[in-house]
Amino acid sequence: KVSGIEPDYLVDCWEYYKKKVPLLKYSTLDYEWIEAITICHNCQNTYSTIDYGRECPYCHSGNTVLLQGNECLIKEIEGE
Ligand SMILES: [Zn+2]
Structure with missing residues (x-):
């Protein structure tokens, strides 16, 4: 969630290349969020x-x- 990747832009890029690259024509892109977790070195x-x-x-x-x-x-x- 703090990677800087915008899922909407990633999906848009995927859709763009699906049209350009025949191998990707019937492909799908699924993504999952990875929660951002921080640890405190003071209190653990x-x-x-x-x-x-x-x-x-x-x-x-x-x-x-x-x-x-x-x-x-x-x-x-x-892939098949
Ligand atoms: Zn703390």
């Missing part, structure tokens, strides 16, 4: 990055690191 709690940003909501420390949510992973490709 984890929390939603979207809701609280870089400051820990438990102890208000700024000594935090994003654990997940900025990645883009290709989970599966199927």
Whole structure:
């Protein structure tokens, strides 16, 4: 959710290439959101990055690191 990827733009690009590349003509694109989770190195709690940003909501420390949510992973490709 904090990767910077805009799903609507990604889908638009996919649709564009489906028309240009015959191999992709009948393909589908499915995506899943990866929740953004941050850990606080001060109190060791984890929390939603979207809701609280870089400051820990438990102890208000700024000594935090994003654990997940900025990645883009290709989970599966199927073909015939
Ligand atoms: Zn904390």
